[in-house]
Amino acid sequence: MMEIPVLFSIFEIEESLGVEEAPLKDMLRGTGLRYTKQRGEVLQLFREHDTALTQAELEKMLPSQFDRITLYRILRSFEASGLLHKVLDDSGTTRFALCRTGCSEHEHHDEHVHFRCSSCSKTLCLPEVAIPDVKLPKGYVFGDAKLLIDGICPECVISSN
Amino acid sequence: MMEIPVLFSIFEIEESLGVEEAPLKDMLRGTGLRYTKQRGEVLQLFREHDTALTQAELEKMLPSQFDRITLYRILRSFEASGLLHKVLDDSGTTRFALCRTGCSEHEHHDEHVHFRCSSCSKTLCLPEVAIPDVKLPKGYVFGDAKLLIDGICPECVISSN
DNA sequence: TACATTATTGCAACATTAGTGCAATTACAA
DNA sequence: TTGTAATTGCACTAATGTTGCAATAATGTA
Numbered sequence: 001m002m003e004i005p006v007l008f009s010i011f012e013i014e015e016s017l018g019v020e021e022a023p024l025k026d027m028l029r030g031t032g033l034r035y036t037k038q039r040g041e042v043l044q045l046f047r048e049h050d051t052a053l054t055q056a057e058l059e060k061m062l063p064s065q066f067d068r069i070t071l072y073r074i075l076r077s078f079e080a081s082g083l084l085h086k087v088l089d090d091s092g093t094t095r096f097a098l099c100r101t102g103c104s105e106h107e108h109h110d111e112h113v114h115f116r117c118s119s120c121s122k123t124l125c126l127p128e129v130a131i132p133d134v135k136l137p138k139g140y141v142f143g144d145a146k147l148l149i150d151g152i153c154p155e156c157v158i159s160s161n
Numbered sequence: 162m163m164e165i166p167v168l169f170s171i172f173e174i175e176e177s178l179g180v181e182e183a184p185l186k187d188m189l190r191g192t193g194l195r196y197t198k199q200r201g202e203v204l205q206l207f208r209e210h211d212t213a214l215t216q217a218e219l220e221k222m223l224p225s226q227f228d229r230i231t232l233y234r235i236l237r238s239f240e241a242s243g244l245l246h247k248v249l250d251d252s253g254t255t256r257f258a259l260c261r262t263g264c265s266e267h268e269h270h271d272e273h274v275h276f277r278c279s280s281c282s283k284t285l286c287l288p289e290v291a292i293p294d295v296k297l298p299k300g301y302v303f304g305d306a307k308l309l310i311d312g313i314c315p316e317c318v319i320s321s322n
Numbered sequence: 323t324a325c326a327t328t329a330t331t332g333c334a335a336c337a338t339t340a341g342t343g344c345a346a347t348t349a350c351a352a
Numbered sequence: 353t354t355g356t357a358a359t360t361g362c363a364c365t366a367a368t369g370t371t372g373c374a375a376t377a378a379t380g381t382a
Binding site for chain 1: 247250254276279287290292294295299301304305309310311312313314319
Binding site for chain 3: 033034036038039066067069070073074077092
């Protein structure tokens with residue numbers, strides 16, 4: 001399944017990815033995760049997209065198609081280490097998006113809104129929009145809030161004219 | 162698979178369900194859906210619970226265990242006709258909850274908050290809590306908002322003392 | 323640089339959830 | 353009561369989620 005066998009060193013891979021990609025290693029190692037070619041590719045994809053991605057979408061975009069289970073575990077380990085967070089979705093498939101700074105292994109602080117365009121069906125992160133405070137009924141203890149807004153994204157609004 | 166074959170008339174079923182259940186038929190027919198034993202049971206379960214339920218949870222609670230696909234299609238048809246709405250969930254499985262009045266075939270107006278207790282893991286509807294307005298960045302067209310709050314529900318708060 | 327240790331990957335296998343087509347059955351209304 | 357259209361059950365298939373284990377790769381250390 002592996003298109004590129006095992007003949008490259010980390011350095012050659014990094015070189016082939018370009019200078020911009022060096023921080024990938026740091027991002028990963030900063031969380032205690034080892035840097036691997038597969039993880040580098042996944043992280044890179046998330047950095048290139050501001051949308052929340054499903055496993056299936058990632059598989060189509062990955063430069064080297066590696067094992068489905070590996071991708072599955074990479075996503076979970078990234079989430080556990082605070083690199084990614086799950087994004088709400090009622091379509092049945094799990095979506096992940098890159099965490100902003102401030103997320104850690106034990107706590108996710110992605111208190112921003114997600115926007116799903118009903119035209120292009122992309123799910124975008126809106127880091128600049130904070131989730132407003134909600135007053136809960138008596139007895140409820142607030143933990144964390146997730147807000148998903150459906151609507152039309154700017155790109156689709158423009159192209160519909 | 163059917164435990165009760167086909168020997169009961171609608172009236173006998175209604176009778177066995179008790180007087181309280183007559184409105185079930187009206188609820189269903191009001192949406193253009195036919196009343197069947199299976200649909201009656203599903204609707205009844207939702208009326209008995211104020212939590213959002215998964216298909217698996219429903220299957221365990223149904224008095225007569227009928228076909229999985231039938232349940233699947235009942236849930237979708239209930240959603241399409243504005244009887245149920247999907248509740249956001251990042252666990253991967255779809256949850257449904259009873260719509261409040263005001264939902265129709267073409268538009269859902271369940272602008273209330275859902276609360277997921279991280280202790281008992283129930284997902285409750287909080288119809289009295291409205292989702293506050295959110296100011297979207299320029300170009301975005303608002304359609305609909307869904308808010309899920311994680312925390313501890315009153316029951317679990319009390320029992321943890 | 324080589325080696326040992328530990329994390330990570332790939333494979334196999336299985337579980338759960340989604341979804342479609344079609345024939346048999348049932349609800350409803352004429 | 354009966355005809356028709358909706359609904360159900362069955363058979364199948366696809367997609368997604370999950371675990372165990374052996375092979376492999378990444379990192380720290382000698």
